[in-house]
Amino acid sequence: MNRFVPLLLMAGLLFAAGCSKAPETAAPAGPASTGGSGKKLTLGFMPKSKGNAYFISCKQGADEAAKELGVELLFDGPTDPDPAKQNEIVENWITQGVDAIAVACENKDGISTALRKAKQKGIKIVTFDSDAATDAREFFVNQATPEGIGYALMDEAARLTGEAGDFAIITASLTAANMNEWRKHIDARLAAKYPKMKLVTVRPCDDMKDKAQSEATALLSAYPNLKLIMAICSPAVPGAAEAVKQAGKTGTVKVIGLGLPNENRRYVKEGVTQSVILWKTVDLGYLTIQATYAVAKGELKAGATTFKAGRLGAMEIQGDNILLGKPFVFNKDNIDQFDF
Amino acid sequence: MIKRNFRELSVAVALGLLLAFLAVAAPAFYQPQPLLSLLAREAPALVVACGMALVIISRQIDISVGSQFAVCGVSSGLLVAAHWPVALVFPLAILMGAALGAVNGLLVAGLRLPSIVVTLATMVTWREGLRWLRQGQFVNLPDGGQWFGMAQTTGQITLVVAAVLLLVLLAWGMKNLAVGRQVYAVGSDAEAARLAGIRPPLVTMGTFVFIGALAGLAAMMNLAQSPQVDPKSGMGLELKVIAAVVVGGVAISGGRGNLWGVFAGFLLLACISPALTHLHIQAYWEKAIQGGIILLAVVADGLRSRRSNRTGGGAP
Amino acid sequence: MKQGLRTFFLRHETILLLILVAEWCYFNSVGRHFGSLDNSFDIVRHSVEIGLLAVVMTPIILTGGIDLSVGSLLGLCAIVFGKLWRDAGWSVGSAAMGTVVLGALAGGLNATLITWLRLPPLIVTLGTYSLFRGVAEAVTQGVDTFTNFPASFLFIGQERWLGIPAQAPFFLLVAGVVWLLVHRTTWGRSWRAIGFSPEGARYAGIPVGRRLATVYVMAGIVAALAAIIYTARLGQAKADAGSGYELFAITAVVLGGTSIFGGTGSVHGTLLGVAAIAVLNNGLVHARQPREVGGMLTGLLLILTMAASVLPKMLAKARPTGHATGRNTQSQTNA
Numbered sequence: 001m002n003r004f005v006p007l008l009l010m011a012g013l014l015f016a017a018g019c020s021k022a023p024e025t026a027a028p029a030g031p032a033s034t035g036g037s038g039k040k041l042t043l044g045f046m047p048k049s050k051g052n053a054y055f056i057s058c059k060q061g062a063d064e065a066a067k068e069l070g071v072e073l074l075f076d077g078p079t080d081p082d083p084a085k086q087n088e089i090v091e092n093w094i095t096q097g098v099d100a101i102a103v104a105c106e107n108k109d110g111i112s113t114a115l116r117k118a119k120q121k122g123i124k125i126v127t128f129d130s131d132a133a134t135d136a137r138e139f140f141v142n143q144a145t146p147e148g149i150g151y152a153l154m155d156e157a158a159r160l161t162g163e164a165g166d167f168a169i170i171t172a173s174l175t176a177a178n179m180n181e182w183r184k185h186i187d188a189r190l191a192a193k194y195p196k197m198k199l200v201t202v203r204p205c206d207d208m209k210d211k212a213q214s215e216a217t218a219l220l221s222a223y224p225n226l227k228l229i230m231a232i233c234s235p236a237v238p239g240a241a242e243a244v245k246q247a248g249k250t251g252t253v254k255v256i257g258l259g260l261p262n263e264n265r266r267y268v269k270e271g272v273t274q275s276v277i278l279w280k281t282v283d284l285g286y287l288t289i290q291a292t293y294a295v296a297k298g299e300l301k302a303g304a305t306t307f308k309a310g311r312l313g314a315m316e317i318q319g320d321n322i323l324l325g326k327p328f329v330f331n332k333d334n335i336d337q338f339d340f
Numbered sequence: 341m342i343k344r345n346f347r348e349l350s351v352a353v354a355l356g357l358l359l360a361f362l363a364v365a366a367p368a369f370y371q372p373q374p375l376l377s378l379l380a381r382e383a384p385a386l387v388v389a390c391g392m393a394l395v396i397i398s399r400q401i402d403i404s405v406g407s408q409f410a411v412c413g414v415s416s417g418l419l420v421a422a423h424w425p426v427a428l429v430f431p432l433a434i435l436m437g438a439a440l441g442a443v444n445g446l447l448v449a450g451l452r453l454p455s456i457v458v459t460l461a462t463m464v465t466w467r468e469g470l471r472w473l474r475q476g477q478f479v480n481l482p483d484g485g486q487w488f489g490m491a492q493t494t495g496q497i498t499l500v501v502a503a504v505l506l507l508v509l510l511a512w513g514m515k516n517l518a519v520g521r522q523v524y525a526v527g528s529d530a531e532a533a534r535l536a537g538i539r540p541p542l543v544t545m546g547t548f549v550f551i552g553a554l555a556g557l558a559a560m561m562n563l564a565q566s567p568q569v570d571p572k573s574g575m576g577l578e579l580k581v582i583a584a585v586v587v588g589g590v591a592i593s594g595g596r597g598n599l600w601g602v603f604a605g606f607l608l609l610a611c612i613s614p615a616l617t618h619l620h621i622q623a624y625w626e627k628a629i630q631g632g633i634i635l636l637a638v639v640a641d642g643l644r645s646r647r648s649n650r651t652g653g654g655a656p
Numbered sequence: 657m658k659q660g661l662r663t664f665f666l667r668h669e670t671i672l673l674l675i676l677v678a679e680w681c682y683f684n685s686v687g688r689h690f691g692s693l694d695n696s697f698d699i700v701r702h703s704v705e706i707g708l709l710a711v712v713m714t715p716i717i718l719t720g721g722i723d724l725s726v727g728s729l730l731g732l733c734a735i736v737f738g739k740l741w742r743d744a745g746w747s748v749g750s751a752a753m754g755t756v757v758l759g760a761l762a763g764g765l766n767a768t769l770i771t772w773l774r775l776p777p778l779i780v781t782l783g784t785y786s787l788f789r790g791v792a793e794a795v796t797q798g799v800d801t802f803t804n805f806p807a808s809f810l811f812i813g814q815e816r817w818l819g820i821p822a823q824a825p826f827f828l829l830v831a832g833v834v835w836l837l838v839h840r841t842t843w844g845r846s847w848r849a850i851g852f853s854p855e856g857a858r859y860a861g862i863p864v865g866r867r868l869a870t871v872y873v874m875a876g877i878v879a880a881l882a883a884i885i886y887t888a889r890l891g892q893a894k895a896d897a898g899s900g901y902e903l904f905a906i907t908a909v910v911l912g913g914t915s916i917f918g919g920t921g922s923v924h925g926t927l928l929g930v931a932a933i934a935v936l937n938n939g940l941v942h943a944r945q946p947r948e949v950g951g952m953l954t955g956l957l958l959i960l961t962m963a964a965s966v967l968p969k970m971l972a973k974a975r976p977t978g979h980a981t982g983r984n985t986q987s988q989t990n991a
Contacts, residue, residue, distance in 0.1 A: 050947060051476035051571070081900070084890055088702045092941045095695040096687070109892040113814060123430055125756055152395060174798025175896040183799075203623055204798075209478070209570035214381045218614035221374030222366070238478075242566045246377055246492060260618065263478050266567060313725040326623065401778075451970070453962050456722075460907065468951030469754030493937040587692060592776040601885040624797050628790025634783035635769070 001106065040072055044093045044101040044293050045285075047077040047180075048129070053260055054281060055104070056236055057340040058075040059128070060104075068310055069293050074098065081176070083110025090114040096302055100296035102141075102288045104129035107177040108329030112136040124295045130178045130289040134320065138302065141288045142321040143279040146178070149187025152277055152327050154194070155226050160274050164196035165227030168219050170209040170240055170257075172233035178233050178328050186230075196305065200226070205236050212239025224234045226340045231257030237276060241267035261330050261338040268335050282340055284324055287312060291322050347589035347641055348601035355608045358615060365616035373493075380496035380565060383410075383503035384558035384611045386603075389581040390510050391551030393602045396585055397514075398547045399454040399527040399594025400448060405581065408440045409574035414470060417479035417569035421567050426488055434556040440466070441552015446546060449541035455548075463578070470571055472484035474630050487564050498559050506554075511599035523547060528595025567642035584628070587637040609633065615650040658756050666904070668913030668965045672928045673956065679935050687942025695938070701813075701821045701889065703732070703934035705882040706900070707927070710906035710912075712878040715838055715871045717909050720851040720918025721770065721777035723872065726879045726905060728788035729762050730898030733883035735792045738802025738893035741951025748809045750982045756880045762788060763876020767869035777872075792895040802893040823885045830878055835923040847871065851918025908933055913959055913965070932957065 016263035033141040046056030059075055074093065078085030083106045087275045091114055093101055100153070101118060105127055107112045115125050115136035125137040130146075144152070157167055169186070181203070184310070190197060200223050202328050205212035216229055216239060229244065231237040237257035244253050255273040267273040290309040300307055306314045307322055316323045330338065369375070381529065388405050395402045402524045420426060440462070447458045487495025514520035522543050525533040530540040563569060588605025590597025590650040616626055660716045683690045709726045716723050733755050740751035762784070769780045776879070830848045836976035846867045847858040858864050912929030914921025937950045 009437040051474070052473040053478065053989070056477065058477050074944060076941060076947060079468065080900070082896075083885065083892070083894075084705075088938075089941065091698050091702070092938060095689045095692060095698055096942060097689060100878065105448075106364060107801075107892065109801065110890045110894075113810070115889045117814075169415050172962075173896070175791050175894060176798075177798075177801070177894075180799045181398075201617070201619065201622065202383070206576065208572045208575060209566070209568065210573045215377070215568060215613075215617070216916075217377045217381060218617040220373050221368050221378075222620070224368060235572070238566075238568055243377075243566075247374065262480070263568065266480075282976060312443065321676075361932050372989060397989070447963075453966060453967055457910050457916050457958060457962065460903065460910075461725065461958040463955075464903075464907075465955030468948040469878045472946060472952070474949035572894055579782065579785075586779050586782070591670070592778055624794045627786050629792055631783045631786025631788075631790055634779070635787065636781065639769065639773060639777050641768070641776045646773060 019149075022252045031338070040070065041099045041296055042072045042074065042097075043075070043289065043296065044089075044098045044103075045289065045292075046076045046089060046101065047075075048086075048104045048106045048107060050077045050079050052234075053263065055261065057281040058104075058285035058288070060284035061287075062289045063285075064282075065286045065289035065293070065310060069289070071293055072288075073289065078106075081106045081214040083107040087114040088112050091119055094118050094123060098123060099229045100124040100126065102126045102128055102237065102292040105132045105134070106130075110130055113151060124292070125290060126292040126295055130181075138320065139291055139300070139317075139323065140321050141284065141291055142318075143284045143324040144327045146181040149258070149277070150182045151189050152329075153182070153230055153232070153258070154186045156190040156255075156256050156277065156329065157230055157316050158194045158197060158277055160256065161197065161227040163194050166198050166223055166225050167228040167230055168200050168202045168223065168226060168253065168259040169202045170205050170212050170215055170219075170229060170231045170236040171202055171206045171232070172236070176207075176233070182232055200325065205239065207231065207233055207235055209235040209239040211257060212236035213243045216240040216243035217247065220249060220253065224246045226253055228254040231255065231259070232256075234259040234263065238263050240266060245270070245272045260340060263337050264330070264340060265335055268332055271332070274331065276335075278326050279324055279328065280338075283312060287315065287322065287324055287332065288312065344402070345408045346644065347599075347637075348598065348604060351588060351604040351608060351637065351638065355440070355604050355611070358608065358611055362371045362611075362615055362618060366615075368581040369618045371613070374393045375497050376493070376500070378526060379500045382606075383560040385577060385580060385584075385610070386503045386559065386606055387554050387558040388507060388577060389602055390552070390586045390599060391547075391554035392578075392581045392583050393590055393597065393599055394510070394514075394523055395455075396582070396590050396592060397527045397594060398523045399530070399599055400544060400547065401582070401592075402441075402444060402446060402455065402459045402548065402551050403578040403582070404440075404459040404463035404466065405551060405572035406577035407463045407470070408437055408552055408555040409559050409562075409577055410554040410571060411440065411466050411470055411501050412437045413563055413569050413573055414479055414571050416556075416560060416655070417563055420485055420563070423482065425434050425625050426485060430437070430560055432561045434553045437556020438530060438549045441549045442554070444546070444552070445545040445548030449544040467575075474526050476571060476634055481563070481567045482623060483567070485566055495564060499564065504562070507599055507603055511603075514599060519546075520623055524595055526594075580607075580609070583634050587634055590639075595619060605637075668961065669922065669925050669928060670960055672912065672925065672932055675933060675961070676928060679932065679939060683939030683942055684934070687939065687944075690939055690942040693722045695942070698741060699815075699931075699934050699938045700824055700827075702938070703930055703964060704821075704823045704827045705889075705899060706887045706901055706904045706908065706934075707745050707827055707883040708746070708830055708878050708885070709875075710926050710930050711834050711904045711923060712871075712875045713909050713922050714912075714914055714921060715834065715844070716777075716875055717881050717906075717916060718838065718847045718851050718918055718921050719843075719868055720854070720905065721868070721870055722781065722916075723766065723875050724776065724781040724902050725762075725766060725784040725788055727898040727901035727903075728785050728792070728876055729851040729879040730883045730886060730901060731757065731881040731895055732762070732788040732792040733759050734887050734893035735796055735800075735802070735895055737880075737884055737887060739795070740804070742802055750923075752884050755884060756877055759876040759880025759883070760873055761781050761876070761877075763873040763879070764869075767874070768873035770872060771865040771868045771981055772945050788897075789895070796895045798895055800895075801889060802887075805887070805891060810891055813885055813890070823889070826881065826885060828954060830881065831923065831927060831931075838923050843867065843870070848919055851915075851920075860951050876979050904933070907954060913961075916930040 068085045112133040127137045127138050128141040131140045203215045229240045231240045237259035241255045250272045256275050263277045287309050309315050411431045416429045419429045447453050448455045498542050526540045562641045584606035585602050589601035696950030727855045735753040740746045769775050770777050804972050813931045908929035909926050940950045
């Protein structure tokens with residue numbers, strides 16, 4: 001009897017596997033039908049990590065575009081930024097036979113292998129936020145190059161400190177790929193243009209606001225000549241600002257960074273945080289899905305120089321980069337116009 | 341006396357050496373205002389560490405505290421944002437933490453499931469549930485609620501004093517109250533404790549509810565320090581406090597250790613990161629140093645017990 | 657016979673197998689491509705690294721120990737592998753050998769502290785958990801990433817060999833060896849004995865220290881192997897590789913019915929545990945459910961399967977003895 005039960009279970013398994021065949025034949029879909037006129041397209045939209053307010057606001061725009069275009073949008077990503085998990089989701093989508101994938105890459109090299117595989121199967125790939133290897137995708141929706149972000153941050157820091165003095169960086173983790181990329185360009189800009197400024201240290205905050213606040217508190221007392229804190233992950237901007245405020249150094253130590261308006265509004269208004277640099281994330285999501293749809297439909301091909309993206313109008317294309325426009329600087333004067 | 345409290349004393353000496361070294365090499369560490377801020381930042385974790393000490397002394401472990409902390413923080417943040425009075429939210433947060441702790445307690449004491457697995461499961465469940473519901477969005481609190489309405493310095497002092505007071509009371513209670521002794525008794529030998537008339541499941545249940553309540557309290561203490569609540573808060577808190585408790589000389593096998601050692605261990609580990617910042621050392625080696633200190637503390641202990649075993653001829 | 661059937665259904669592995677079947681059926685009915693061969697192979701490829709760690713964690717937990725450092729060690733090994741290959745100019749093969757040696761040494765460090773100094777494994781590996789990850793970050797300053805490995809190396813992580821994922825044979829080999837060790841040799845029996853009672857095992861003449869050391873060194877070696885496969889699958893090595901994998905591995909082992917206190921458990925149970933988690937996470941994508949639900953369900957599954965295997969025993973014990981004495985026997989067996 002004991003030996004019989006596993007057999008029963010195996011039989012059940014096989015039966016279940018058999019069941020699944022029926023719907024499969026009923027709906028002969030898959031990647032083959034890409035570009036088919038009547039069928040609803042399925043697009044995958046992957047953030048670097050879920051549960052991140054930045055990508056949630058991107059998704060808002062993506063949902064809007066998906067509704068306009070009448071496509072099905074799959075939103076999935078790792079719960080913590082993890083290249084291995086991103087890979088798995090891409091491969092999962094390949095098997096599911098999505099028509100196109102839009103992805104924000106945690107790590108260039110980590111995901112490109114999976115994306116190339118998808119490309120081979122006829123799935124169109126568009127990257128946004130941060131790029132993959134250029135041969136692994138059709139287009140990159142470029143909200144700002146790492147160079148553009150690095151330079152913008154460094155220039156803003158120089159402007160606020162009068163191009164002289166010490167500053168410190170708070171980053172998410174020492175291994176975060178895109179932040180390391182930005183830091184490279186910050187360093188380059190610093191060396192080239194601002195000889196009187198000095199980057200004293202880089203501290204990780206594990207992408208948590210509480211830890212950023214503690215780190216900034218220690219920084220403020222350890223480096224009494226500090227002129228500015230540059231927070232390059234979004235939770236660190238309000239964290240650093242709160243520390244500066246509590247230390248009574250509002251105005252003497254400036255705070256800038258990359259972050260969302262809603263998280264920083266109060267500090268910008270109080271004058272603790274001088275400027276927050278970001279692009280219009282909702283538009284980024286919207287543009288990405290518009291572009292992904294056009295690529296999947298075959299309407300947008302390599303070599304195009306402009307692209308008409310719904311409510312955004314005509315967008316410029318440089319090479320294989322679709323440009324969203326320059327990073328936007330939120331400050332006291334304009335922050336109230338934005339709600340995301 | 342020295343022999344009995346060797347571990348606690350050696351951690352305290354290590355802490356003293358570090359602080360003395362800082363006084364020479366980086367006196368800026370001792371500026372009163374930043375130091376107070378630093379202590380206030382660490383106060384919530386100290387409160388949780390006290391609870392963890394009790395749990396580990398009773399021979400259990402709770403790795404879900406970080407998630408409990410986040411759940412309590414975000415829910416009480418939402419209540420405060422909905423303009424509930426802080427005086428009402430405060431006890432609610434503690435109650436909520438106690439309820440989350442009771443879930444662990446019921447599974448561990450009631451069903452006799454191993455605490456490390458139960459709390460691993462609840463850790464993941466609470467954390468993912470929170471992420472699902474909040475999608476990483478900060479809770480923005482209304483203006484004026486910070487420091488529970490006190491001035492900043494008063495607020496910071498209150499938090500630090502409250503945390504230390506809790507520790508002192510617990511240290512006294514563990515030694516002098518019957519309840520405290522029961523925790524030790526259950527931790528060193530549950531069967532003997534039962535024969536002596538103690539009800540081990542009740543004690544276990546109690547410690548889990550207690551650490552949950554402390555996680556709720558800590559969440560409120562954290563909430564007071566900033567006008568926003570980050571739903572990611574408390575990630576890694578469990579490892580931080582377990583490390584502090586263990587470095588402080590509490591035996592992971594239960595029944596041994598005291599809160600003074602935990603205090604010293606906690607301060608030692610909490611000082612490392614700001615100390616490195618003050619010594620202008622880059623962050624790259626920080627994790628390795630943290631790990632090294634934990635190993636050093638237990639290795640010193642191991643070597644000592646090995647030697648005393650050999651000379652004293654104690655039980656193998 | 658009725659009794660036999662009942663114990664069979666109460667066995668942990670059976671409960672788990674039923675859950676696995678239920679998962680499979682459900683996802684098959686919801687996700688159109690879930691049941692395809694491609695997807696099954698995807699599940700295998702995605703769970704090899706965690707599977708390796710879980711398999712080798714099983715004997716550790718059988719002895720009543722635990723190893724929190726395997727995920728960090730995976731990261732460190734990936735870095736060292738990349739460094740040996742790119743910076744020291746070693747061939748992929750010798751770099752892999754070097755990495756395995758490092759894994760063995762790192763496992764040896766854990767083993768030394770645990771056996772020679774008789775320190776609790778939880779604390780030792782909590783320390784090396786920080787230490788290994790910290791060294792990996794320090795060596796690369798977090799920034800350095802190793803890529804552009806030769807295609808012949810990437811093959812083992814990305815391609816198929818004789819129709820099956822190329823990393824599967826490695827996994828089967830390790831799983832097979834560990835299974836044989838645990839279930840068919842005196843080593844396995846001594847690990848269980850140590851898990852039940854280290855003192856008893858010592859008096860029974862088992863060289864407890866050496867037997868314990870083996871499981872930790874083995875874990876180090878397999879973590880190194882997992883690091884190499886991870887690097888081949890992703891085509892890159894970075895200091896954050898394998899973060900959090902130790903918890904997945906422990907979850908799979910416990911879900912598979914191995915007692916966290918040591919003494920009882922099985923490698924095939926662990927394999928079922930790995931499969932249950934992997935199928936759940938993969939299936940949820942096909943069912944288009946949010947990923948967070950996967951984490952929550954894993955937590956609930958863990959509690960439910962454990963409760964399911966404990967409750968009937970508790971009830972059975974409570975029933976015949978009735979009042980006062982019932983509680984006595986119960987707490988004695990559980991003490």
